[in-house]
Amino acid sequence: MDYIPNILFAILLVTGIAFFTKNVKKLIRNIKLGKSVDTSDHTSQRWKNMIAIALGQSKMVVRPIAGFLHIIVYVGFIIINIEVLEIILDGLLGTHRLFAFLGGFYSFLIGSFEILALLVIVAVFLFWVRRNIIKLKRFLNPEMAGWPKKDGNLILYIEFVLMVLFLTMNAADYQLQQMDVAHYTKAGAFPVSQFIAPLFQDMSVSSIIILERAAWWLHIVGILLFLNYLYYSKHLHILLAFPNTYFGKVRPKGQFDNLDSVTKEVKLMMDPSADPFAAPDENAPLPEKFGASDVMDLKWTQLLNAYTCTECGRCTSECPANITGKKLSPRKIMMDTRDRLEEVGKNMDANKGVFVPDGKQLLGDYITNEELWACTTCNACVEACPISIDPLSIIMDMRQYLVMEQSAAPSDLNNMMGNIENNGAPWPFNQMDRNNWSKES
Template identity: 75%
Template sequence: MQYIPNILFLIALVAGIGYFTKNIRKVIRNIKLGQEIGPLGDKKQRINNVIRIAMGQSKMVVRPVSGILHIFVYVGFIIINIEVVEIIIDGLFGTHRVLSFLGVTYDYLIAIFEVLAFLVLFGVTVFWIRRNVKKIKRFWSSEMKGWPKSDGNIILYIEMVLMILFLTMNAADQQLQAIDAAHYTKAGMFPISSFISPLFEGFSEATLIIIERTAWWLHILGILIFLNYLYFSKHLHIMLAFPNVYFGKVVPKGKFKNNEAVTNEVKLMMDPNADPFAAPAEGAEVPAKFGASDALDLSQIQLLNAYTCTECGRCTSECPANQTGKKLSPRKIMMDTRDRIEEIGKNIDANGEFKPDGKQLLGDYITTEELWACTTCNACVEACPVSIDPLSIIMEMRQYLVMEQSAAPNELNITMTNIENNGAPWPFNQMDRLNWKNEA
């Protein structure tokens, strides 16, 4: 009978980690459905970006209030989870505060954990107020209705509950230590839970043990629930932000990917001695499709971007097209891409392979109006705290519209026709291009 709690703990641990592993493998599978990426290059710069942007939160603190609060939550969760190691050992072997042999070091660790838990509580409370009371505009855009809005609040509630359970567990433990309860080693410093502990004064030992054990079990089960909730939540970025920043763009933001097939075609057109009807050179690769119309046409990095999106809305709030009332929202572009690749993944799960479903990213999720509203200014790319590049997806889909469907806006078609005929975007003959100086 004495081993039943340990067995139950082992079952919960294996089930929680097993389900999480299954879902993460789905995410990896879905990302790998994208087009393969070539050599990355500049490994040193990429590692530097991970240290500076992902670990150092350098792009978060551009907005100091939310940035500093996010650091509280980020650092708090990382360091407090060291305590999870002790909980797992205690749960498996029936020990209690097994790391207390560290002595004074352990005391200071518990004190640090408690201070960080308080800072996490403070941070998520302010975040909740900003979302639901202050109602900051970027959290109330059209794409944030329904599940995205609920998801943001659910995460905050889970974080609050986990921190309260941690402090409650310590407060009851402190009282049990004070009355010399069996198996409750005197260890740890409790700078925060000592304010809660007086609430439990006068309780019987049995009651205190029930409170401490209940908080302990709910805390670890809550962590396993939180771990598995990540797959269904925007907070998957907790895990994906680091690889996403590593794979982020390290060339100048204004530099677009060169399409070798188009370059060769232009060179052919410019060569007066070239035979336009000649067969392609042996070994020359002709792209099956120009640009992207569906999620499977995008690169693995772009799909990783979609899964990493934090839905914070910084990209959309900085977008000049969005600010002037245009339909474009870079955040929605990423959310739509993630929704579509998830839909494709479910299709594969059901059929063993992807069966055409009559849908695609372009049209069913993202409209041409959104794509052509973009000014390609890169404001969204610069604003993203985890190096997501919505512009690359927009440009891929624009390329598809122009080169596969000849569906560019009329203004752009006129401009391209002028460039082709006159060598300039203006409707003037090349012989007349310098007439302006005669008017001076």
């Protein structure tokens, strides 16, 4: 009978990890729907970017208030995982504070955890105030209505409850240690929870044990639930920020990709030995689709971007098109891409891993032409993103599709391209008339 709690804990742990693994496999499958891209270049620079941006939070602190609060939660999340490791081992082995043999170092760890837990509670509260009391403008954009807003608040509530449970568990444990209760040997320093413990002085030993065990179980169950909630939340960036910053763009931000098929045509046009009347090679592969109209046309790194998006809105708040009232929101571009990718994934789940055309696509059903053409390609969104997401690349790929597959560019742009083709310049003047302005009196 003494092993029943350990068995139940093992079942709970295995179930939670299995469900998480299933979602991770689904996530990887969805990302791999994108086109392949060579990411083997600039290896040292990629490692530097990951260490500085994901681990070092270098771009978060550009906005110091949000950056400082985020670092508190981030450091708390990483360090308190050490405490989670002890809880898991205690649950499996039936021990209590397994790492207590570390002595003074263990006291330092527990004390650090408690201080961080308190700081996380404060930071989470301030984040909640910013969203719901101060109501910062970037959290009120149309794309943030409904689930995104609920998700942002729900994650704050979860983090708050987890930290309160942790401190409650420690406070009850500390009180039991002071009462010399068997199995609760004195171990650890409790700089925060020792001030909570007096609330339990008038309770019986059995009641305090029940409280400590309840907080312990709820804390670890909450962590497993949180782990599996990540897939459905914008907080998936906790896991994906590191690979996303590693695979992020390392070339100059203004440099765009050339299409091999177009480059080949241009070279052929400039080859004086080429026969302009030669019949096309029947064995040559058909040219690939120009640009992107759906998620499968995007690169896998762009799909990784979509899943990594934190919905923080820094990109949209920096976007000059959005600031001047245009419909474009770089954050919405990423959210729409993720939503469409999830829709495609569910379609595959329902059809034994095969995508069955559903008559929908990213372009038109999620993202409109008006949004795409509002972009000034200034790269402000790319520069603002704290984890190296590139909304501009998706916008440009979809624009390319509109121009080269549908000839659906705005009239001004079509006129300019026609002038370049006919006159060698964007202006509607024949080359012979180009200097006429100088003859006007």
